[in-house]
Structure formats: structure tokens, C-alpha cells
Amino acid sequence: MAQSAESAGSAGRNNDKMLAAYFDCPGGPENLYVKEVIKPHPGEGEVLVKVSASALNRADLLQRRGKYPPPKGASDILGLEAAGSVVGLGPGCKGRWKIGDAVMALLSGGGQAEYVTAPEGHLMPVPGGMTFVQAAAIPEAWLTAFQLLRFVGKVEEGERVLIHAGASGVGLAAIQLVRLAKAIPIVTAGTQEKLKATANAGAAAGFNYKNEDFSEKVLAFTQGSGVDLILDCVGGSYWEKNLACLSTDGRWIVYGLLSGGEVHGDLFARLLSKRASIHTSLLRSRDKEYKERLVKAFTEEVLPHFSEGTSPRLQPFVDSVHSLHEIAETHRVMEENKNIGKIVIEMPASS
Numbered sequence: 358m359a360q361s362a363e364s365a366g367s368a369g370r371n372n373d374k375m376l377a378a379y380f381d382c383p384g385g386p387e388n389l390y391v392k393e394v395i396k397p398h399p400g401e402g403e404v405l406v407k408v409s410a411s412a413l414n415r416a417d418l419l420q421r422r423g424k425y426p427p428p429k430g431a432s433d434i435l436g437l438e439a440a441g442s443v444v445g446l447g448p449g450c451k452g453r454w455k456i457g458d459a460v461m462a463l464l465s466g467g468g469q470a471e472y473v474t475a476p477e478g479h480l481m482p483v484p485g486g487m488t489f490v491q492a493a494a495i496p497e498a499w500l501t502a503f504q505l506l507r508f509v510g511k512v513e514e515g516e517r518v519l520i521h522a523g524a525s526g527v528g529l530a531a532i533q534l535v536r537l538a539k540a541i542p543i544v545t546a547g548t549q550e551k552l553k554a555t556a557n558a559g560a561a562a563g564f565n566y567k568n569e570d571f572s573e574k575v576l577a578f579t580q581g582s583g584v585d586l587i588l589d590c591v592g593g594s595y596w597e598k599n600l601a602c603l604s605t606d607g608r609w610i611v612y613g614l615l616s617g618g619e620v621h622g623d624l625f626a627r628l629l630s631k632r633a634s635i636h637t638s639l640l641r642s643r644d645k646e647y648k649e650r651l652v653k654a655f656t657e658e659v660l661p662h663f664s665e666g667t668s669p670r671l672q673p674f675v676d677s678v679h680s681l682h683e684i685a686e687t688h689r690v691m692e693e694n695k696n697i698g699k700i701v702i703e704m705p706a707s708s
């Protein structure tokens with residue numbers, strides 16, 4: 358059952374109420390505030406999670422501006438991911454989770470609140486030794502990167518993968534997943550500090566798109582053959598450079614439009630001359646069954662690599678940790694492209 362952000366009124370908080378990040382009118386970060394709302398109840402096959410930490414995504418910024426409404430039936434509270442403890446089970450749950458389990462959840466909304474409900478198949482166990490803050494940095498970014506590489510791009514050993522916005526939440530996850538697939542990650546980013554972070558995460562090469570032509574650099578690095586796969590969240594402004602450094606039969610996956618979606622030029626002719634393909638991908642609007650398959654595959658193939666003693670060992674990158682009451686500030690940090698990795702939001706200690 359989707360949770361409602363209906364106001365809980367001015368009476369003191371009781372067990373039916375909780376705090377959540379909220380906005381009444383679309384607009385800037387100043388519209389955000391913490392609101393007392395009705396606590397959700399788990400529906401058929403759903404689990405109620407007491408949230409310890411959530412994280413911020415570009416989708417939250419778009420939704421706040423009124424440009425990315427939640428899918429039908431989803432919570433109108435912000436937050437696409439959360440980590441916390443299981444505190445309730447809806448009817449029909451199949452026994453995968455029990456009260457007290459530490460979990461992280463992929464959500465269609467509602468994560469930036471003290472409680473959230475999620476289908477039981479959209480939860481994953483928090484890897485041993487990991488804090489809730491670290492775990493909150495995993496679901497949306499890592500499942501997006503995993504989906505792009507494994508389900509859409511079908512990356513293979515030895516392939517060269519160009520990852521734009523390499524120091525973003527998704528980018529730093531993608532670098533590590535490319536290494537896990539024994540392929541070669543190459544990145545772009547806008548500052549030297551960000552490029553350093555991508556190198557630490559495993560990037561074989563990185564180029565500052567602000568002061569060098571990344572396509573020339575990528576061609577030089579790959580000795581003229583180009584990359585087999587491009588993970589592109591930038592869109593319009595990169596199309597020519599992407600095509601210039603894409604290999605014959607290369608795959609170009611567009612999953613974000615940070616620079617806009619307009620293309621002016623002979624895109625089809627350039628694409629055809631390389632027998633290249635364009636794919637697009639959105640995770641949030643995927644149906645429940647698809648997300649269950651994705652979460653299951655990630656849990657089996659990737660999650661064990663977050664534990665100590667594994668090689669390569671994967672790690673979530675946390676840029677900064679903020680309290681729920683600093684929600685407006687978190688949006689400003691992301692909007693100014695300041696973060697390296699994930700911005701995590703902790704729930705109030707008293708909750």
C-alpha cells in the first residue's frame with residue numbers, strides 16, 4: 358500500500374505518525390521541509406522498515422521541481438532508497454524477512470521518512486560489518502549501474518566501458534562493477550578531485566571534459582579502436598563526442614539527460630556508419646517483477662563482494678551525511694555538482 362503524506366494535524370506525535378521530507382509546491386530547495394505525516398502500513402507482500410538512513414538522487418531534485426512525478430501508486434514522499442530494520446510484515450509475506458532484520462530497499466518513493474513500506478522482493482540484507490549510512494548509499498546507484506551493465510549493456514570481459522559523470526553515485530558504482538566483470542572502466546568528470554576519486558575506485562583512465570576533448574583522449578587510450586560501451590547520463594551535449602569514440606558495433610546507453618535531450622546533426626548516419634546501437638534505460642518506472650529480478654540477481658552476484666575478505670572488494674562511496682532536517686541543504690549540494698559519491702540522509706536519532 359502506498360504511503361500517504363496527508364498531514365497528521367497539529368496534535369502530538371503518536372504511533373501512527375512519522376516525520377518525512379516534504380514539499381507542498383514544486384520549486385527550489387527552500388520549498389523543502391520536514392513534515393509530520395501518517396505512518397505507512399505494509400500491504401500484501403510488503404515489509405515495513407524503520408528507516409535509519411536514506412540517500413539523495415537526481416530524481417529527488419527533478420521531482421521537487423515538479424518535473425518527475427512519482428509513478429502511479431508510489432509514495433509522494435521523496436526518497437528512492439533506504440536502509441534500516443524490519444518492524445512489520447504485511448499479509449502474504451513469504452518468510453524471507455523477520456522482525457529486526459537489517460535491510461536496504463529499492464523504492465519508488467518514500468525513503469526520506471522515518472518509516473517506509475516496500476515489496477519484500479525489493480529488499481536486500483545489509484552486508485555484514487556495514488553501517489546503515491553505508492548501506493543507504495547502495496540501492497539506487499548500484500542497482501542502476503548493475504542494470505545498465507548486466508541487463509541492458511551485457512558487458513563482457515575485456516570490453517572497454519566509458520562512464521560519464523564518473524564521480525557520481527552511479528558512476529563510482531559502475532567503475533567497480535566494470536572491474537568486477539573484468540572489463541576496463543574509463544571515465545569523464547569535471548574536476549581533478551573527482552578524477553582522483555574515480556582512479557581510487559578503479560578507473561583505468563579519466564578525462565576532464567571541461568578542459569580536454571574526451572573523445573580524442575579515449576581514442577588515444579584505446580589505440581584508435583574506441584570503447585565498446587558508453588554509460589551516458591549527460592545526453593545532448595555529448596552526442597558527437599560519444600559517437601567519435603564509440604567502437605564499431607558499440608553500444609551507447611542513455612540513462613540520464615543532465616545536459617538536455619536535444620540533438621542537432623546527422624546522428625543516424627554516424628550511428629549507422631559504425632553499426633552502433635543506442636539503448637535507453639529508466640529504473641524507477643520498471644514494474645515490480647522486473648525490479649525483483651534485478652534485486653535478486655544483484656543480491657546473488659554482487660552483494661557478497663561488499664564483505665571483508667573478497668577480491669575485488671566493493672565499497673559504497675559516501676560523500677557526506679546530513680540529518681533529515683538539513684534536507685534543503687542536501688539538494689543544494691547536489692544541484693551545484695559538489696558531491697563525490699552519495700549524499701546520505703540520517704533520520705532523527707529520537708525516531
Ligand SMILES: NC(=O)c1ccc[n+]([C@@H]2O[C@H](COP(=O)([O-])OP(=O)(O)OC[C@H]3O[C@@H](n4cnc5c(N)ncnc54)[C@H](OP(=O)(O)O)[C@@H]3O)[C@@H](O)[C@H]2O)c1
Nearest residue numbers: 415522525526527546547590612613615616638639640694
Ligand atoms: N535511468 C535511471 O534509471 C537512473 C537511475 C539513477 C540515476 N540516473 C541518472 O544518473 C545520473 C547520475 O545520478 P547520480 O545521482 O549518481 O548523480 P550525482 O551523484 O548527483 O552526480 C551527477 C554529476 O554529473 C555531472 N554533471 C552534471 N551536469 C552535467 C552536464 N551538463 N554535463 C556533464 N556532466 C554533468 C556532475 O559531475 P561533474 O563535476 O563531473 O560534471 C555531477 O556531480 C543522473 O543523470 C541521474 O538522473 C538514472
